[in-house]
Amino acid sequence: MKSAIDDFTRLRPTYEDFTSRLRSFVEDLLKLEGIEYHQVTGRTKSVDSFSNKIERKAEKYSEPMTEITDLTGVRIVVYDKGVLDTIDRLINENFIVDLDNSVDKGKLLNYNEFGYRSAHYVIILDEKRAGLREWSLFKRLKAEIQVQTALQNAWSSISHTFDYKRKEDVPSLYRRKLYLLAGVLELADEQFLEIRESERKYQNDLTKPGNEPDAAHDELNLLTLTSYFSNKNDLVQELEDAALHVGFRVHDAMSSKYISALVQVGNMLDLRTVSAFDQFIRKRLHLAVPYLEEIYKHGPNVQQGWDTYKDFTALLFLLCFLNESQLDKFNGEGWARSIWVSVSNAILNRISLLDLPRPKA
Numbered sequence: 001m002k003s004a005i006d007d008f009t010r011l012r013p014t015y016e017d018f019t020s021r022l023r024s025f026v027e028d029l030l031k032l033e034g035i036e037y038h039q040v041t042g043r044t045k046s047v048d049s050f051s052n053k054i055e056r057k058a059e060k061y062s063e064p065m066t067e068i069t070d071l072t073g074v075r076i077v078v079y080d081k082g083v084l085d086t087i088d089r090l091i092n093e094n095f096i097v098d099l100d101n102s103v104d105k106g107k108l109l110n111y112n113e114f115g116y117r118s119a120h121y122v123i124i125l126d127e128k129r130a131g132l133r134e135w136s137l138f139k140r141l142k143a144e145i146q147v148q149t150a151l152q153n154a155w156s157s158i159s160h161t162f163d164y165k166r167k168e169d170v171p172s173l174y175r176r177k178l179y180l181l182a183g184v185l186e187l188a189d190e191q192f193l194e195i196r197e198s199e200r201k202y203q204n205d206l207t208k209p210g211n212e213p214d215a216a217h218d219e220l221n222l223l224t225l226t227s228y229f230s231n232k233n234d235l236v237q238e239l240e241d242a243a244l245h246v247g248f249r250v251h252d253a254m255s256s257k258y259i260s261a262l263v264q265v266g267n268m269l270d271l272r273t274v275s276a277f278d279q280f281i282r283k284r285l286h287l288a289v290p291y292l293e294e295i296y297k298h299g300p301n302v303q304q305g306w307d308t309y310k311d312f313t314a315l316l317f318l319l320c321f322l323n324e325s326q327l328d329k330f331n332g333e334g335w336a337r338s339i340w341v342s343v344s345n346a347i348l349n350r351i352s353l354l355d356l357p358r359p360k361a
Contacts, residue, residue, distance in 0.1 A: 004064040008050050008071070018138045019044045019072045026074050026145065029090050038077040038150050045071045069101050069122040072143035077153045080192045084119070087147050095123035098142065118148040118156065151185045151192075203227070218273045220266050225259050228274050229311050235282055236310055242288035243313045246296045251309050257334055258311040265318045268326050281318065291320045298346040299339070320347050 008015075023042035030037050045053075050071070054064045061067045076087060091097060101122040122144050130139040148156065206217060206227035217224060229236055240250050262277075271277045295316055299306050308316070322330065327347065332340025 004054060004061075005047065005051050007065055009047050011065075012044065012047065014137055015072050015141065016044045018141055018143065019074070021135070021138070022072060022143055022145075023074050025094075026076060029094060030076070030087075033086060033090060035083050035086060036079055037083075038079055038153075040074065040076050042072070042074045045073070066142075069098070069142045070144040072141065073146065074143065075146040075148065075153075077148050077150055079150055080196050081149055081189055082193050082196055084147060084149075088119070091121050091123065091145060091147075094126075094129075095121075095145075096126050098122040098124065118146060118152050121145045121147070149189050149192075151189050155182060155185050199223070218275055220263055220271060220273055220277055222256060222260055222263060224274050225262055225266075225277070226254070226256070228278075229254055229259065229314075235278060235285070236314065238285055239281070239288055239313050239317060240310050242285075242317075243292055243308060245289055246293040248292070248296060248306050248308045248313065250313060251307060253309055254311045255309065258309065258315050261330075261334075262311060262315050262318065265315065265322065265330065268322060268330070269318070280321075281314070284317075284321070287320070288317055291317060295320075295343055295346045299342050316343065319343065322347070324348060 019042040023040055027040045030040070045068075050064070050068070053068065054061050065071075078084070078087070103120050122142055124140065124142050125135055125138060129135050202217070203223055206224060243250050266272075266277050269280065271280055292313070296306060319327070319330070327344050332344065335343075
């Protein structure tokens with residue numbers, strides 16, 4: 001036993017390097033696949049933890065350094081279950097998975113047992129990666145990759161404080177509450193996945209050509225307005241032309257931050273549908289050049305030019321129709337302060353003085 005502890009103490013710096021490299025590699029795989037994740041963490045087992053484990057389970061380990069599989073560990077925490085199959089594929093494509101020691105803990109639970117699902121993969125490097133110089137030190141090392149949703153991670157973190165491994169360990173007084181809590185979290189995970197899949201269908205419906213929008217698809221929200229600006233649209237083009245005319249450099253990219261701000265301003269103007277939003281701006285397009293010109297002239301660093309985007313251009317124009325109290329409420333949250341001050345001052349002090357009608361919403 002002492003020799004195993006000495007071996008691990010000596011090799012632990014190598015395991016720490018393996019943990020760091022493995023965590024970075026896993027993050028790269030997720031990013032390249034376009035998977036949104038909450039966090040990827042890594043940890044290397046401490047010498048004390050290693051020592052305690054082989055003391056507790058002395059009969060199980062004859063060669064602890066090769067039999068203990070979680071000396072290096074990486075945990076992937078994702079937002080919903082919809083990406084778990086993709087992560088499973090990535091792990092199997094990029095590592096050799098030790099199937100005998102890898103488990104999906106959810107599959108080990110009977111319907112009447114408490115606990116919560118998570119997948120644990122025990123992996124080693126495949127020959128190709130192990131042959132690379134930067135990975136060669138880790139050629140024969142095993143690691144554990146855990147994959148959990150955020151709610152699974154919450155269950156794991158909290159339940160560890162109770163130190164119950166089996167249902168028989170739990171006082172009957174609390175057992176039912178733990179059943180209910182695990183069930184609620186699992187149901188919430190299912191519901192999040194259902195909502196995400198419904199959202200994807202909603203987005204797909206918005207982009208189908210020739211679709212006549214019903215009330216749900218005409219509602220002014222982040223998804224409908226993103227679709228509105230993403231599709232070819234003569235009104236958006238006219239606003240862009242007006243901005244170019246006064247000197248803005250308009251880029252095609254969009255930001256959910258500005259789309260969300262457009263929804264907020266639209267609601268302030270009592271525009272609750274995309275149709276109402278479109279009609280409001282369309283009726284006022286003749287004001288786009290003079291209004292945007294005043295904002296441009298009084299913008300920061302106007303001599304260097306002003307870069308904008310088609311959604312931000314629409315936002316600048318729509319802000320011109322807010323009154324002073326509404327502008328104070330909007331307050332340019334998330335904007336560079338100098339830009340917000342110049343825009344709000346241009347609207348309040350200059351545009352209001354123009355000899356141009358400002359139609360009511």
